[in-house]
Amino acid sequence: MNKRAIDIWVGFFVAIGVAALFFLALKVGNLLNFKEERNGYELMVKFDNIGNLKPRAPVKSAGVVVGRVEKIRLDPQTFQASVRIHLENQYQFPRDTIATIFTSGLLGEQFVGLEAGGDTEMLKDEQEIKKAQSAIQIEKLISQFMFNQAQSGASAGAGNAGNTNPSAGVKP
């Protein structure tokens, strides 16, 4: 094997190696979209409870991914979760947009849904979405349901000696 052939082969190897890295980053990892995302703007939303929302979760409007959750922290004054979301520039939302935390499927991942309102003025970078609806926590739903069941059971059996403590199974 002469030197030139080795040079050519090694050059070829490195070239296809770099090409593979680019393929993974661009075609598979969607680096180009990520760049567009960087050119977007950021909004703040405050939720009472975010459930299992994680950074990098999608932000969807009418089911279309329009951005991602950037950062989540607890507001020390209001004890609310302060969520920072990043939206792409091509998607502008009215000021009275409602942000809700949804769960895909019954136990699936959580995402932020944006429901556009009718305001003519659009939200600007670093502004806050005022209307927010917290995550529906399945545990809360279940305990509420149990509480109701227990209460209705207790009122039904009121004639019997008070063998049921209404608050027994429920801790707020």
Place this chain on the structure above:
Amino acid sequence: MNAILNWFAGIGVTTRGAIARLGFATRFLVAVVKASGTTFLRPRLLIRELYHAGVLSLVIVLMSGLFVGMVLALQGYETLVRFGATEAMGVLVALSLVRELGPVVAGLLFASRAGSAITAEIGLMKTTEQLAAMEVMAVNPIARVVAPRFWAGVISLPFLAALFSTLGIYGGYLVAVKLIGIDGGAFWGQMQAAVDWRYDVMNGVIKSIVFAFAVSLIAVFEGYDATPTAEGVSAATTRTVVTSALAILTIDFVLTVFMFRGSVNG
């Protein structure tokens, strides 16, 4: 009673030996890095080793990648079709390959194809006194022989892992779209929506770089440390493959814990 004590003593001796070897390997790594200046000043040495470690591993890595991707798609289809989620095939194939299979399987293949060859070559040079001859000629064999092979391994493996993943995804595409008939747009679209370049792709590349350092160090160390006999070299070659495989899988577990812990992708 005595048998139990002997058993513990045996474990103690083995552990002490293992720790001592780890110490030697670390010192060896320092020596290799110190001697690396020569390697980068003389790219010709490095290119020759890149040819042996990288180019000659291409065929096995590309073929394996293609077939692993195709099998992934076939098996994935079996499972996904039950949940009516066959569009997620692209996600399944791409994430499995980019995060895990690419770096790990390419690393294992590299260890058995190139790592064992490096060990055997250095061990044989030691056996035939070629390394001693260099030393007597006032040429540092670590700079001249070991460092180029080490760096060639470190450079080659990340490329090979990326090629493995790429071919694997292409293989998955062939089976999912061309053979089974899943919609091509859904295949790529779902994949692109789910795979994050920084989070998934970069972490996979980082994994492959860590594996590259581990396997290359093991290969050159075992060769340099081999007992200079025919048996010694063959034992060292075996050790390279076994130790590399164990190292890759252990490091992979640790890295995965740190990189992907408790994350859910959108």
Place this chain on the structure above:
Amino acid sequence: MPTRIDKIPAMSSSPTPDGVARSENAGDGSPMIELSEVAFGYTKARQILSGVTLSVPKGKLVAVMGGSGCGKTTILRLLCGQHAATSGRVKVSGKNIDEMSRDELFSHRRRLGMLFQFGALFTDMTVFENVAFPIREHTDLPEPVLHDLVLMKLNAVGLRGAAHLKPSELSGGMARRVALARTIALDPELVLYDEPFAGLDPISLSIVGQLIRKLNDALGMTSILVTHDIMESLKIVDYIYFIADGKVVAHGDVESIRRSTDPFVKQFVNGEPDGPVRFHYPAKPLAEAFSGASA
């Protein structure tokens, strides 16, 4: 420097019975190498050398002989600084090797050539590249000069035509000659030969032997030859040291060795199977070793 090489006389097809005529004008007689009371052992329990004293004058070709495993190769390792003596002094041109700094040891090795037992040619390079290796590593000669220099070295060992071959394509004798060319590539002042005759057929053996002598004289080198091949050594060397049990047991020039009545030397020169060097490895008397006798 390179011009000296062409003074080497062409290989004569019919060597004189006594090998090659020895040069009378080699060196000024001052010792190039001095070992005094050198002891060495890889472990404390097994001493390989225990008090070796010998000296090699400049320009001479000296053989160090002894049975297999008596520590001859160890002496060479001490001389190139691969090992340090446990006690005693190893001096090269008046400098103690143990006291050399890293740089001094480096420059010492650059002035030294060593021929390894089986040549130790680099198997991944051609013959040409093997000989060019030390020159490339230590000098910045332009390619045409280097090319000519390498061919001259190869010509000196008669293998200019084999420059493009790989070491695996060479016979044992040719490989040894290529290794010899590589050893002298940088015109060393001191050349160490470790068993240069091992595994060679009689013709190759005498070719290599004569080359060693001619190169020594033509290049004004000092050479130490570690071997157990007494017949070839007697033909070419100036002086012989015999080593047994880690000590020098006899020494002298070729004539005195031939005439020596020392039982060890006689056994060695005549190749007798039993003598001061025992045929049997130390063991209990045979009668005791047999199980029947002890019962």
